[in-house]
Amino acid sequence: MMRNVPKILGIMTMVLLLLVAAQGEWHFKRIRPLTGAYVMDPIPRPTLKTIMDGSWQAQTERYIKGSFGFREPAIRLYNQYVYSCYGKSMNKGVIVGRDGYLYERYFVEDYYESRMYRYTENPDELKHKFEMEAKRLAQLQELLRERGTTLFVVILPGKDMLYPEHLPPADTLTRTPGPRAYTEYTRLFNQYGVRYVDILDWFLTIRDSVTYDLMTQNGTHWSNIAATYAFDSIMRYMQNIGGAPIRPVQLGQPYYDYTREPDNDLAELLNLVVTPGQPPCQYVNVRVTDNTQGKPGLIVLGDSFFWNITYNFPLDSLFRYTHYWFYNNTIYFDPEHDNTSQLDMRKTLDDADYIMLSYCSGQLYDLGNEFIGKSLILLLYSDEEIQAVRDTICAHIRSDENWLHNLEEKAANEGISLDKAIVNDANYLMATRPEEYFDKLNQ
């Protein structure tokens, strides 16, 4: 038996290697999936051209890297080694701060050097964009108010600004901080009379006095309990500025419970063998106390912070509908539409009682995600007038050889017609620089 040990081990090595390939193909063993969203490479189809230029090989290698058997435990094992031995995250989007606090990278970027550099190198250009956006927002608020719809902004806390003492040192700081969206917008909102709620400012005033975490050590969003208390206040604010009554709610006593989504979301995103535990969290239950009143319609447009509200509030009992427009793109909780591009926007705006633009401080750079400009145009102009402007822009694009040439390449890459690409560019310009094409926006 002992004499055969090398032979047995050799055969076992082959079996193990083949087992990995088999698991990649047939997934016979159920494995804890990795946390987070990522794009899986499709199975590449070879052609003579793609083989000869090496692109098929490169795609195949990416595909195998993303799908081989036992990939998940292999990644977790190495991530655990790096995290445990060096206190580092292998996920480039997650940064381990002081005292084990976890931060999403873009919050750290926002704190140290401002995210403006993702948009422009020119601070004045960004300041101008903020100013135009704030003016348009004030105009849109007024137009919608006249049509019976209350539009308002909720500024939510970014972890960098609420808990800066746990941020990692600014090792990678290479640029002079530029204008910060939060600072600029709060000033501009006051200047132009935009209705908004600054939850970040409120949290900063109470962060040292409350007995619960406003944002958890291992999470990137506001904590469930903080979100619950905050939304209770936001609903009161809505009623005060809107008038459409909202059913009263009662909050119970806080209690400790197992960690719920997303209070540990960044820790989960580390994809370790043993996920770091979140220190005990408090939660609070919400109960609607009067079911006799009517239910207004609510549209929430913004980032992922609103998920916490959907987990903790009986929204169906409070609102006729709560449509969640995720970054003004995918729609959640709307049985009829998946995407905002499918909507009859004028009708949708008129039907809603409340529209809440909800962004955390680090996401304010994309406030509205083009919703503000597009909506204003729809409310101020007829379809014929908008088409006329679009036609003018398209004609301009067609007369510009360089532009047209670039669009030809873009259309070929995206597999769309040149006409479609031209219209897409025209629509983009109308949404992002509406003041250049629509005079009424400047009034």
Place this chain on the structure above:
Amino acid sequence: MVFSSHIFLLYFLPAFLLLYFLVPAKWRNAVLLAASVIFYAWGAPDFVLVLLVSTVANFYIVKAMDKAQSRKTKRMWCAAALTVSLGLLAWFKYANFFVDNVNALLTSLGLGVMGWTKVLLPIGISFFTFQSVTYVVDTYRGVNRPMKSLVDYVVYIIMFPQLIAGPIVRYNEIADQISARRRLRWDECLQGFYRFVIGLSKKVLIADVIGRSVDMALGGDLAAMDTGSAWITIAAYTMQLYFDFSGYSDMAIGLGRIMGFKFPENFNNPYVSTSVTEFWRRWHITLGTFMRNYLYIPLGGNRSGLWRTYFNLWVVFLLSGLWHGAGWNFVLWGAYHGIFLVVERMTGLNKGERLKWLRVPVTFVVVMVGWALFRIEDLGQCWTFITRLFAFDFTSLQFPILDAQFLTTLGVALIFAFITLFPFGRKLQQWTFYTEYRPAQHIAVWAVACIMFFFCLGALTATDFSPFIYFRF
């Protein structure tokens, strides 16, 4: 295809080994040949035909050379074979360099530049060219008879374990193994597997980790680098290069052993050398051997007087530098080493072990400074970096030098690079590489090797896996 890729580790290698072990022994070379063609074509489909045609041409030219009766005809065929091999190397590797320099000269003279389409460099050409040179020359010298089988010859030239980066196996070292390998031994296969995993770990867990920080450090403003950071950076690159290259050689030797080949060693703890001369006996050994046998000795070696010996040495290292890359920095690097070799020979410092504890660190520093020439291709940037090494400006160490994983890995690399200075290290090396394990030892080492293999797989995958909480738009 590279050894540290998922497709090689998880699909190509298992499928090849399965087939290789299952077919009858007489078919193994054919399986190895087919696998090698696929292996090469995967990364360079355009060049596989060039490789095969030149290899086949060489086979028949050498056959003709062997049959030739007169010495003159033999020499003519030998020259033809070398022209095919070295001509391809010259064209693919040095044509761009030549034209760039001619154009630079023409520009400086105020003349127009030559039109030129860049030639792409086929991977591994420097290595398989040298292997074919050893075949031609060894046959010409009568060291070996030419191979009878074309398949066997092509296997020798393009065998995938050493095709891309060596070791450069001389024809006479492996001729018998190709035509008549002894039957497979499981303990040899296992030893080969262990060696492969050691190489993979050196590459993935040490060289790649250190390399990421080195790239960041050298990608920054070199003029602003403080002296401490500069020395740590170059020490790190010194370790990265060693663990990367020797790791690759370990993988190649291990794969060869699994298949029943015994490839020559390519590294022997080069950083414990007491002189630059010794360093070159321990670093890339197969290249050194090739240069000695096929360049230094034909140039006259040390048989033509002292000054001619110095000249030959220096020329060999100049050309060795050029072999490493078509760039002036490589030429300078070769010349730099050549100067030290000549000086050591003049002063007798190339012999003996006197003052070992002083000479080892001095040699290490000389080699490290040389690596700066090797790594930084822009000569201006290179000079800036070298001046920072000796600027004595110890202000503050900066990221990425202060990264804990980098520093720890560098520490581990330094320990392993110098461990054989001590008896314990030499024992460990002997036990790891040259001991026939007992069954119980096999079980323990095999378990560790399997875990390390899986761990390396994790490192290769996790490095650029960064999912988002949600998709953003």
